[in-house]
Amino acid sequence: MNQTDYAQLDRDDPLAHKRDDFQLPPDIIYFDGNSLGALPKRVAEVVNKTTATQWGGDLIKSWNQHNWVSLPTSVGAKIAQLIGARADEVICCDSISVNLFKVICAAMSAVGSHDRRIILSTRDNFPTDLYMVQGVEAFLGQQRCELKLVDESELIDAIDDQTVAVLATEVNFRTGRRLDLAKLAEVAHSFNALVIADLAHSAGVMPIQLNQWQIDYAVGCTYKYLNAGPGAPAFVYVNQRHHAALKQPLQGWFGHSRPFDFNPDYQGAAGIQRMLVGTPPVISMQAVNAALDCFDGVSLEQVRAKSLQLTHAFQHGLACHDWASEFELISPPQAQHRGSQLSYAHPHAYQICQALIDRGVIADFRAPNYIRFGFAPLYNQFREIQVALEQLADIMESQSYLDPRWQQRLAVT
Numbered sequence: 135m136n137q138t139d140y141a142q143l144d145r146d147d148p149l150a151h152k153r154d155d156f157q158l159p160p161d162i163i164y165f166d167g168n169s170l171g172a173l174p175k176r177v178a179e180v181v182n183k184t185t186a187t188q189w190g191g192d193l194i195k196s197w198n199q200h201n202w203v204s205l206p207t208s209v210g211a212k213i214a215q216l217i218g219a220r221a222d223e224v225i226c227c228d229s230i231s232v233n234l235f236k237v238i239c240a241a242m243s244a245v246g247s248h249d250r251r252i253i254l255s256t257r258d259n260f261p262t263d264l265y266m267v268q269g270v271e272a273f274l275g276q277q278r279c280e281l282k283l284v285d286e287s288e289l290i291d292a293i294d295d296q297t298v299a300v301l302a303t304e305v306n307f308r309t310g311r312r313l314d315l316a317k318l319a320e321v322a323h324s325f326n327a328l329v330i331a332d333l334a335h336s337a338g339v340m341p342i343q344l345n346q347w348q349i350d351y352a353v354g355c356t357y358k359y360l361n362a363g364p365g366a367p368a369f370v371y372v373n374q375r376h377h378a379a380l381k382q383p384l385q386g387w388f389g390h391s392r393p394f395d396f397n398p399d400y401q402g403a404a405g406i407q408r409m410l411v412g413t414p415p416v417i418s419m420q421a422v423n424a425a426l427d428c429f430d431g432v433s434l435e436q437v438r439a440k441s442l443q444l445t446h447a448f449q450h451g452l453a454c455h456d457w458a459s460e461f462e463l464i465s466p467p468q469a470q471h472r473g474s475q476l477s478y479a480h481p482h483a484y485q486i487c488q489a490l491i492d493r494g495v496i497a498d499f500r501a502p503n504y505i506r507f508g509f510a511p512l513y514n515q516f517r518e519i520q521v522a523l524e525q526l527a528d529i530m531e532s533q534s535y536l537d538p539r540w541q542q543r544l545a546v547t
């Protein structure tokens with residue numbers, strides 16, 4: 135097998151300069167941007183400025199003076215550019231879980247949904263997605279709402295005239311498998327069913343065309359490939375054709391048409407603003423706003439192209455080792471069917487992951503026995519793959535992963 139020239143790949147990388155946008159510890163190789171993105175330098179500056187100058191200096195005047203009040207819409211409009219949506223179809227707020235609750239209820243109350251009850255999803259979806267449907271199901275009763283779970287490969291064929299909505303995560307958090315959302319929407323719509331997409335593992339790392347694909351509702355987070363920081367607010371998209379009849383039960387005052395009239399009766403704002411609930415978390419929303427600027431001058435096609443090169447270099451480098459066959463690739467073998475991660479099953483996945491972290495190579499573990507490597511094209515370098523694989527080779531060949539220190543599992547893996 136040919137040796138990969140990692141240094142040459144870095145020299146040829148049109149996104150190489152983007153790494154300088156991020157503050158990364160010099161002794162760390164970070165392959166966990168699919169869980170928590172790295173800190174953009176401009177985010178650290180903006181958070182300091184927001185606290186010191188805006189909050190600290192201008193106090194409550196900042197709601198008007200620094201446009202705090204319109205952050206959910208202005209940040210939403212910026213996110214829209216990365217997911218193929220119109221500016222007025224996306225708003226930044228709450229968490230994915232809470233936004234899912236809103237869109238599941240919106241789908242349940244959409245015109246044509248009243249005589250249907252099935253929310254169709256995949257068994258292997260991220261648990262919070264399923265828990266949120268189970269919550270609606272328990273609240274409304276199974277006569278009105280029922281979660282039906284199938285394997286990813288059966289999803290399209292399981293849609294029928296009882297389906298209210300298909301709830302699909304574009305890129306699976308465990309395996310990295312990517313679903314064809316456009317095809318899913320085409321089939322769902324042929325049964326007059328709706329599509330709710332979870333973009334947690336795809337927003338910011340590959341081109342997404344929500345409008346072109348005719349997706350009805352979507353949610354996503356900003357703390358993974360959008361690099362806005364732990365717990366930063368999520369986003370929600372509602373296709374414009376659903377705006378006029380849009381209903382969601384979390385009728386908070388920020389979703390009111392005139393919140394500062396303090397009227398006792400709720401009157402929903404027009405359009406996407408109706409998805410808002412309460413006061414926006416201004417400091418972390420400023421962080422989202424600044425983090426999105428890392429995408430200035432970068433196309434998602436470029437990001438995807440580098441992601442494919444990174445995953446290819448990793449797979450190719452791994453395959454050169456005798457012990458590589460111990461790692462079973464659980465991600466789809468064909469690059470076009472996966473996101474920006476590679477997941478492998480190994481009986482000692484947890485211990486190997488901890489041994490790597492101990493040597494400064496951060497990957498993560500998912501039960502029961504998977505190790506995941508996430509590749510963030512804005513800051514990962516090809517040279518890092520070389521060093522990570524050298525470390526992995528040493529761990530495997532010395533069997534240092536059997537160290538008793540790794541027997542006890544940490545709470546957050």
Ligand SMILES: Cc1ncc(COP(=O)(O)O)c(C=O)c1O
Pocket residue numbers: 229230231232260262263303307332334335355368
């Ligand atoms: C697909 C998916 N959906 C949702 C979440 C989490 O949602 P929340 O932002 O509500 O914690 C994650 C990961 O944290 C995820 O991977």
Ligand SMILES: Nc1c(O)cccc1C(=O)C[C@H](N)C(=O)O
Pocket residue numbers: 168169170307308334365546
């Ligand atoms: N959201 C997370 C958190 O609050 C703590 C630790 C991890 C996460 C994650 O994002 C998990 C992630 N969605 C996953 O793919 O496993």
